[in-house]
Amino acid sequence: MPFKDDESARIQAADQLGLAFVRTIILLNGGAIIALFTFVGNSTENSLIQFSVSSIKCSITAFLIGITTTLVGLVTSYVFYANPSETKIHKFFDEWVVAINGTFGITSVVSFVWGVLSLIRGAN
Numbered sequence: 001m002p003f004k005d006d007e008s009a010r011i012q013a014a015d016q017l018g019l020a021f022v023r024t025i026i027l028l029n030g031g032a033i034i035a036l037f038t039f040v041g042n043s044t045e046n047s048l049i050q051f052s053v054s055s056i057k058c059s060i061t062a063f064l065i066g067i068t069t070t071l072v073g074l075v076t077s078y079v080f081y082a083n084p085s086e087t088k089i090h091k092f093f094d095e096w097v098v099a100i101n102g103t104f105g106i107t108s109v110v111s112f113v114w115g116v117l118s119l120i121r122g123a124n
Helices: 002-042 053-082 088-122
Strands: none
Touching: 002 053, 002 088, 053 088
């Protein structure tokens, strides 16, 4: 039964990579919010770089969307694993969990990039 061992290893690797992605994207988006608040809190009128208020709002919104979509993806995975395999919801997620979480993951990354680009665009 080498196929069963290969499948088990593939699933275990996917779980580890998924958790690494979740940790990374939350660290990136959360760290970006903290860095942004720190910079705004320490900036003065004499700072060389200043950001428009609208770009700061846009960036914070983007970073929060990134964190939220990651957490929703995590809840989606929990619902999938927590339900017995014979339930309708498990069967639905069995077919769609990878696509759903992939979409959430891409949205999280795009949100981070959007937040950073909003700050760059709003810099004076």
